[in-house]
Amino acid sequence: MGKFYLGRVSYNGRNYHGWQKQKDLPTVQETLFNTIRSIYEFGRIDVKATSRTDSGVHAFSQVVKMLIPRRVDAPEMQKLLNDALPSDIYIHQLERINKSFKVTHLSQFKEYLYFFSLKKQSGMPFVGHLESERAISLELMKECARHYIGLHHFEAFQYKSDTSGGFKRKILDSRITAAHEIFPQCFNASSEVYCFHIKGEGFLKQMVRILFGTMVKVGSGELSLQELSEWLKPPLERNSEILPDTTNRPGFIAPASGLFLYHIQYPELRIGEETRRLVDEKNFLNLFPEMELWKNTGESETQDQSCSFPIEVRS
Template sequence: MARYKAIISYDGTNYAGFQIQPNAVTIQEVIEKTLTRLNSGHPVVIHPSGRTDSGVHAQGQVIHFDLLGQRDAEKVRFALDTQTPADIQIKSTEIVPDDFHARYLATGKEYHYHVDMGKSRDPFKRLYSAHYRYDLDIDKMRRASKFIEGEHDFSVFCATGSAVEDKTRHVYEVLIEQTSDTDLLFIFKGNGFLYKMVRMLVGTLLKIGNGQLPEDAIQRALVHQDKKMTGPTAHPEGLCLIEVHYDGDKKSK
């Protein structure tokens, strides 16, 4: 057996998320079926750095898996990449020690969230940006975002259904950039994120920017675990997992 680490990219539009589930096509199912064929029919299970929801995208998701025997990593990448659908890309593969784990050894992640602020939804952005047509005070949102940074118990920003007990996370940096007249980009960097945490934070920041929540709503939500100070969960299509960090990476924090 040899263990492989792979960095993959995917358009999540046509998938019911990453994790295998009944009666739905998922990223995990598609990749595992391909790897099983490459592994002479012996079942292969892949382990991701984290699970993305239906409609969520990734540019730098990390997975690991085991194959019978040791093969050239680039040949594994090429075979997997050419036998998976066009909306899944295998960017790189490498052989790693047997104790490498894509999820448990991850030290940081970066997510981007795209918002289309046009009066009507741009059809060419609809799969990769959430549409928000209401007025926004971006400077107010930037000030509010600073309350997210640091180490906090983010339980109030975790959707129900999470099995994680420790909900304390350290968010290193939150940036909000207006990249065009109608495009807004949220950047989140941290040691980890809870189930739907980024989308809940974005939804709250949008409500703050529109004046429906006070500027200190996030601070009050975190201090008092007050759900009334949080906004709705932002739509999935705007979210993309950009990068996962590990000890030894140049950009790890």
């Protein structure tokens, strides 16, 4: 009889078409499944995750429930899998779990990070550099982030309309932080790299990337904070004098390469902030080897892989 394990899995999403299995395309779920199958030729295998990240999105701490064909001590299973997995996927925590544990329904909150720089080139493949004909105000972007906190109507901040779960979502925290304050061993103050850090009870499809795109438009002056406040209301409650045109989204969809699934919290799973920080720093260097060079010299050999997302600023 198979046994269930719960793992916290990190991955560099650069080479994968998202988490969920797709026909003829490499995904993280399929890679984990095939790795388990390479160890156990027979028996039922199942792999499910809390969050189905999109193509190119990374994860520090994806939570994955795995059905393994036979019972094995968790540390032994963790070593077997990590030895067999490609270097851009790593399991840094594994434990036995009851079959009844619902990995997709019981999470208390999720946290995401979006890395960006106001420099023309960041020198890192996961840090987006903003391009605009207008100056972008970091202070306005910070104020925009604070507007997201609370219970709001996020219908305009999703890729495709899905009414099955409603549009209201509660954001517990939203802020911009210098990357070196979160990862002091990986960044220095002179890097001028920032993180959009958002924590919420749930998110709509591509919501975080659109929220970040909206922040850029606020920072460039294309969208006012007053207009943003109207976008966060249900359509019938919006002030048409402040927001006369609602045919488009308030923000663009930022590239996936800057987004990280940072943390998922369950009542049953506890991991200290200090432990999580150290794990995250180790993950950075494991998943992005070029960070070691950048950390020591401030340069990178992969500048051509930096994501860039120019925005059109209306006159």
